[in-house]
Structure formats: structure tokens, C-alpha cells
Amino acid sequence: MRILEFERVSYQYASEDFDIVDQLSFSVESGAFHCVIGISGCGKSTIFRMTNGLLQPKCGTIRVGGIPITQQKNYCGYMPQRDLLFPWRTIGENLALPLEIRGGFSGKEKTELVEEALADVGLAGCRDKMPQELSGGMRQRAAFARTMLTGSDLLLLDEPFSALDFLTRISMQEWLLEQWRRHKKTILFITHDVEEAVFLSSSVLVVEKTPIRSLREIPVPMGKTRTRQDLANPEIVALREGLVDMLRKQVGG
Ligand SMILES: Nc1ncnc2c1ncn2[C@@H]1O[C@H](COP(=O)(O)OP(=O)(O)OP(=O)(O)O)[C@@H](O)[C@H]1O
Ligand SMILES: [Mg+2]
Known part of the structure; x- marks a missing residue:
């Protein structure tokens, strides 16, 4: 197909x-x-x-x-080449965005999915950091995890x-x-x-x-x-x- x-x-x-x-x-x-x-x-x-x-x-x-x-x-799901993350949202809030757009997830489910996605890309513990506190490579991995969470x-x-x-x-x-x-x-x-x-x-x-x-x-x-x-x-x-x-x-x- x-x-x-x-x-x-x-x-x-x-x-x-x-x-x-x-x-x-x-x-x-x-x-x-x-x-x-x-x-x-x-x-x-x-x-x-x-x-x-x-x-x-x-x-x-x-x-x-x-x-x-x-x-x-x-x-x-789209991961752009630049302008990866919203600077005013924490890493966790950035990752939760596609879940908010999809809708239907409880706060607890969102937290769990975000933590799992962060751990998957080696960023466990970064949930409450701001994007500007991460290195370029870490930001790229966070943006990638966010794209995966679109579920597309x-x-x-x-x-x-x-x-x-x-x-x-x-x-x-x-x-x-x-x-x-x-x-x-x-x-x-x-x-x-x-x-x-x-x-x-x-x-x-x-x-x-x-x-x-x-x-x-x-x-x-x-x-x-x-x-x-x-x-x-x-x-x-x-x-x-x-x-x-x-x-x-x-x-x-
Ligand atoms: N907003 C824009 N206005 C005018 N030209 C643009 C704009 N964005 C891109 N271009 C031009 O269109 C062409 C293709 O851009 P594009 O970003 O698609 O290239 P690319 O193949 O992704 O390149 P790279 O590998 O460097 O990322 C380039 O010549 C670029 O200068
Ligand atoms: Mg390009």
C-alpha cells in the first residue's frame, strides 16, 4: 500500500x-x-x-x-532541521506537546510516556530542564523523542x-x-x-x-x-x- x-x-x-x-x-x-x-x-x-x-x-x-x-x-510526525524545541517549555513539556495535540491522555499517562521516551534516547532525568540547558546533541535527541511521541x-x-x-x-x-x-x-x-x-x-x-x-x-x-x-x-x-x-x-x- x-x-x-x-x-x-x-x-x-x-x-x-x-x-x-x-x-x-x-x-x-x-x-x-x-x-x-x-x-x-x-x-x-x-x-x-x-x-x-x-x-x-x-x-x-x-x-x-x-x-x-x-x-x-x-x-x-515531523522533526525539523532547525528550531527544534520551544525555548519557553521544559523538555518534559516539549515532549508532552504531541500528546496534548492527540488528546485523551491523563496527566499520569503523559508523564509516563514522556519519561519512557526520554529514557529511550538517553535523557532520563532531563524532564525539568529547559532546552537551553542541554547540549546541541541532547536537544536533537529530545526533539527526536518528541517526534516519536506523535504516534504517527x-x-x-x-x-x-x-x-x-x-x-x-x-x-x-x-x-x-x-x-x-x-x-x-x-x-x-x-x-x-x-x-x-x-x-x-x-x-x-x-x-x-x-x-x-x-x-x-x-x-x-x-x-x-x-x-x-x-x-x-x-x-x-x-x-x-x-x-x-x-x-x-x-x-x-
Ligand atoms: N524561505 C526561503 N525563501 C527563499 N529560498 C529558500 C527558502 N528556504 C530555502 N530556500 C532555498 O531553497 C533551496 C532549497 O532549500 P532546502 O532547505 O530545501 O535545501 P536542503 O536540500 O534541505 O539543504 P541542506 O542540506 O543544506 O539542509 C536553497 O537554495 C535555499 O536557499
Ligand atoms: Mg535541509
Whole structure:
């Protein structure tokens, strides 16, 4: 089943004289994990912001679960690249926000879910801190936990692990794969780290050109249960280098 569909979607920033996304069509199968890669400024976050409804396409239709997004609310969880947390709310209050939006949780349930989500990302004990008291990587993990609490089947994660140190990053990657398998989510995940893209994806979506007219889908031949050792497999190494070459070509124009 297709969970997300773009049908001839275009977008133009008011200050630009061209469509950065130009008649783009693609679809995502339910349960897929796609990393989206492409050079800086190519329009990856723009695609996420349209999917989330923050930007309105100039033309075309975006559907989630077969229904145009203009006719629904709360259909996806979105972790933006910047401006992650509300500075006037504690970490706990930030995480409780999606639960407040969903409604139907008692105060006790909210507290329990928030504490569980914080513990999951290694932030147990940070509930009463303010965002500005945390490091960049800790804030990123808190924002990530908040996105998971939306409970949405479709998650859009814009460079969620970019501020993390190497070891935290790889353990968060393993944790996310486990969540994906266990909760059967559909995940779109923007990253600049090609190895991360290969490790996480069922297939990688490559933005080869701006304006974006298509996404090139590169399947990753690894099962859902995978380990970092699989990255050393010659077939996977070749795939990774092929992706690096595609990005290099884009930089070269
Ligand atoms: N609000 C805006 N007004 C005008 N142009 C914008 C705006 N936001 C983004 N752009 C431009 O649109 C292009 C794509 O931006 P976008 O944020 O989608 O890129 P990206 O692929 O996510 O890049 P990065 O990897 O650096 O995050 C960039 O050239 C950017 O300058
Ligand atoms: Mg971006």
C-alpha cells in the first residue's frame, strides 16, 4: 500500500524565479525506510516542509493514506532541521506537546510516556530542564523523542542525528531501526552521511538535480535486521561509493 504520494507537485519560493520542485511525482510504500540524500541546498527540506503542510505547493497533489493532505491533520510526525524545541517549555513539556495535540491522555499517562521516551534516547532525568540547558546533541535527541511521541505511522526526520557524536549516532541508528521494525513505521530521513543512509534504508532516494523533477531510488540489498558489520560487505561498499559518486557529480554540476 502507498502511504505517501506526490503527484506532479511544484514549489516556488517567492524570492526565486524558478520552481525548485518541478512537477515531482513519487510514492512511498507503507513500511519503507528511505533516506533522502542530495547536496546542500538541493531542496530536500522543502519536500519535507510541503509534506508536513508547512509550505503549500504551487500545483499538484500530496496524498497520505490516499487522502490529500489538505483534507487532514496530524497525519505525520515531523522533526525539523532547525528550531527544534520551544525555548519557553521544559523538555518534559516539549515532549508532552504531541500528546496534548492527540488528546485523551491523563496527566499520569503523559508523564509516563514522556519519561519512557526520554529514557529511550538517553535523557532520563532531563524532564525539568529547559532546552537551553542541554547540549546541541541532547536537544536533537529530545526533539527526536518528541517526534516519536506523535504516534504517527509516517515520520519525516530532517537530519535528526547530525549533531550527535559518532558513538551516540550509531547507537541511535540501531535504536531507530529497532523502532522501525517493531512499530512498523514508514520513515523518511534526510542525511548527508552516505554510510548512515545505506545502513538505515530499505532504499535510498537520491536528489540528483535542482529543480527536482524526480527522485532516483537505489535499493539497499540488506534485510531489515542488519548490523554495522554488514556495511563491510563488498556489495554494500560498492553501493556506498556509487552514491558518493552520484553526489560528487552533482557538486560538479
Ligand atoms: N524561505 C526561503 N525563501 C527563499 N529560498 C529558500 C527558502 N528556504 C530555502 N530556500 C532555498 O531553497 C533551496 C532549497 O532549500 P532546502 O532547505 O530545501 O535545501 P536542503 O536540500 O534541505 O539543504 P541542506 O542540506 O543544506 O539542509 C536553497 O537554495 C535555499 O536557499
Ligand atoms: Mg535541509
